[in-house]
Amino acid sequence: MVLIIITGLYVLIVVTFWAALFFPNKKNTTKLYSVSVVVAARNEQQTIGTLLSDLVQQTYPDELHEIIIVNDGSTDNTGSIVDSFVQNYPNIRQLHVVKDTETGLTAKKNALNQGIRHSSGEIILSTDADCRIKPTWIQSMVSYFTDDVGMVVGFSQFGQSQGGYSLFQQLQAIDFLSLMSAAQGAINLNCPLAASGQNLGYRKAAFEQIGGFQRVKSRISGDDVLLLQLIHKFTNWKIRFAPSPECFNYTQPEKTVKAFFSQRKRWASNGSYQLQLNLIFFLFITVMFLANAGIFIGAPTYFFLYNSFKIPILCLFAKILVEFLITWKGAISYQRIDLLKYFPIWAILQMPYVIYTGISGTFGQFRWKGRKHLQELTIFRTDYEVD
Template sequence: MSELPLILALISIAFYLSILTFLITGFLRIKNKETGFQPKVSVVVAARNEEHNLKNCLTSLLMQTYPKNLTQIVVVDDRSTDDTPNILKQFNSKHDVLTIRISEIQNGISPKKVALHEGIAHANGELIFTTDADCTPPKDWLTQTVPLFQEDVGLVIGPAPFTEESKLGNRLLCLDNFATALVAAGATGWNVGVTCSGRNLAYRKSVFEQVHGFQKINHSLSGDDDLFLQTVKKQTNWKINYSLSPNTSITSSAPKSLAEYIVQRRRHVSASKYYSKPIQTAYLFFNLANLLLFGFLIFSLFLQKYLLIAMFLFGAKLSADFLSLYVVTRQFDKQHLLYFFPLWEIFFLLNQTIISPLGLIGKVRWKE
């Protein structure tokens, strides 16, 4: 019984390293083989009170290098009470932008999913691209993502990093975002759907129809991205792909305050209640292993017969974490963020043990 802490630590490091090995090798397995595929595409944007962002978003979509005759832009105005409707009218008078207005939402149904579903229903493209109204997709976003739809690929995940700023908090969030990207891309490399971001996602309209849209996941406020991805993998035989090109990265602003981050994190984590049991179990034991390795190191300071092995195990964890982040940041030329790795380790522990669990408690809302 006296060796129980050591046994738990050994089990923890074995599981922890197994998960990271799975993700790193999966990431390295991804090969973005392009095809000559060039179908009609529809970009669907759900907007609610986005008067400060919508102009930049629409301008970036109108500047896409993908053939204009093969591109449809659909914006769904979800009950906006600011100047969003007037901005859309201005764009409609000069450009070919399909605008749909939603006046009311039925209680108990995710507003964003309703908006996206309505937009997709009016889309005439073979491929559906989704992004958020506060994003500005790069000009080659469509051009470089469409060719990744090989014949057996039904969904393509794109990178969605945060915009870098000089503040320390922002740098930590940017680095943490790449950790999430590793999970998304690494799992994709093994054709496993775990997570993705709705601000950079594309799928065949036929796939959306095949799984009956968001019908099975309407009970979750969020999840128009990760829960939809998991639904596609569970109910169809389509493969998934991940774009490794920095030219397809869609950035958005990171939360500006701790309160804003907690609200955003709660919204994202709330969908994890509906993840498949294997994915939930992997997340739970990975975070538990991380916590136990920290705990074993602290425990060894008081019972020093374990100190050397605790330092070795913790060093192995740190090395694996650093290697994981190096692999993904190198791909997107963001290795400089690794200077913040020591502080990120502390942030990661607090995030996974305190902040993230808040998303599993109470109700969350889409922005008002």
């Protein structure tokens, strides 16, 4: 009975997200804002040049946007590559991270904070140093900033529809596709849950209104999802999802299983934080974890007690059905129909994967940018006052 209830809740939530994907798009604006693209980079010599090549081809007026690359202690040729662009493009700047003992911000948040502090744009756009973006990225993202919107979440994907990716990498792509689909559905319901720093925009005024990253300064990650939660919780700004292909971007999936799980444990590390920051999100990820664990681990227990797999199989079927619906809709919207053939494998492997990352992301450790991080169950700061 417990398994049926938990699975039923999970099915109801996912169906609600799926239905919200059919909501009509709201009207965009033609207003032009000043924009600062802020990118934190650490040892990105293999990719930073490609990203900068994409950024200098933007269709947005040069006089209305600047590009700030924040060099977070790179020990490779990242700095010299950025310098070569700085010499040729007057709207590109490179900042070198200065250790800031006053704010107490963790590495990437400190880098982004310093970049934002030196920015002049009304709108901050962020992406990762290993991403590829379209020439229309800035123009399209800005169009979603109507007068009441404080943050815009853009779509990002792992890889492209062209071939050349392993099965393991394609499974990462469909997994991220399903996550982004759920994120869009939740935002359409005015209940934003998740975002990706690979494609994100927000008003500098909204960032300053919440005190920047200070409320979540001890978190290793979360410069995207926690920022979204803070703007939603502490301001009246609206949050929108940008479904236009003109602002889609992509990055490469991880090549090894070890790197993949380190990435996903980092993402999952903020799960317990949602208990204080966003109770609805916390309940959703808890229900998702329990549904997967209940079916995957509970099936043999149920068979031992009742000599039948009937209930676990029915729950598994219901779970897979609704996950297919939301992934199918996302694949159409995001032009990744090619990924649907990997859905059956992903749907089965997802269960042990969710269980493992849920536990290890909460209590384990992970590596990021050559630094080892031990997860800590820190408390959300409710006493922070914004000047």
